[in-house]
Amino acid sequence: MKQLILVTGGSRSGKSRYAQDMAESMNGDLCFIATAEGGDGEMIARIEAHQQMRDATRWLTAEEPLDVCSVVRAHQLCSCFLMDCATLWVSNIMFAAEQKGELFAEEQMRTKVDQLVQAYHEHRGSLIVVTNEVGMGIVPDNALARRYRDLVGTCNQLLAFHADRVILVSCGIPVTLKQ
Template sequence: MGKIILVTGGARSGKSTFAENLLKEEPSVCYLATSIVQPGDTEMADRVKKHQEQRSKKWVTEERFRDVGQFLSEHHQYKGYLLDCATLLSINYFYSLMVDEYGEDYALIDEKIAGFTEDEKNKIEAKIMVEWHKIIENARKLSGDLIIVSNEVGLGIVPENPFTRWFRDIYGRVNQYLGKESDEVYLVVAGIPLEIKK
């Protein structure tokens, strides 16, 4: 059985590079890319391109943020798996739930978000956590390691936007869950990995 390894850190801390280096000796790796590039978003497209260029050309890339647990249950052939990143998976999964409910009317979605009750917020967070439970449950059945990259969101300023504050809290609770369930946890600061659980 493989290990679950969490690699966290701030923006441009070097966490993705460190995570990729953990798998550089593996003969077969599946890179689970969770970002979405919206049409016209050249900045995000550039970020994705840089990530693609720095990782091994031998790796298989699977672009998805939904049903990752199911994917892992059906694909046991790799020696390593790298999910980058948990933060984007959570927010993209959230917006996909909103699109399922309200269609692709983003003005309506923004209106609905602004009016969420605490009960509605709790139900949405529970759905996100169910998705993470499925990922961890199926990762435990893999023979290869699953490395999860996630942004450390608790060290910056408190966002002024209520939605961002709420989702920052969700990210934090996702990280707590992943830290608890992982066999190893690393915090990357200024390109230097600090082992905080092994």
């Protein structure tokens, strides 16, 4: 059964592993939408570790930091997409806008999420989105970080609203928030 599933949690909570296991339990071809960019050696090592965890015979990997909808639309044969992660997607879009001298605002975030949900509805398969729960810590000390936190919060709320299931992973333990 086709589903939109949001998997959230803190850093290193086990959410990516949980989401991958969930996707691999589904039949058919799988598509991993990687939103991370290898900006430094540590991030490149993280990306490579994630790649090694995926069975290359079942997974198509699409590296797309900005236009994730185009990946969903281009790969109609995939039975499940795993997008990891929405948090980096938000930061990529935010910084791409800033490089053009533009401000990426909440209304634009809403539009981006609506476009992703629409692409999911146009597709025959499931979509699992991994995200980080960034609003449970201290209030950031600068405007840019607060705006980022707010945009991720908006993204997560909208994805959760549209999702069939929402799972919070903490300490490697999944807790269902919405079923």
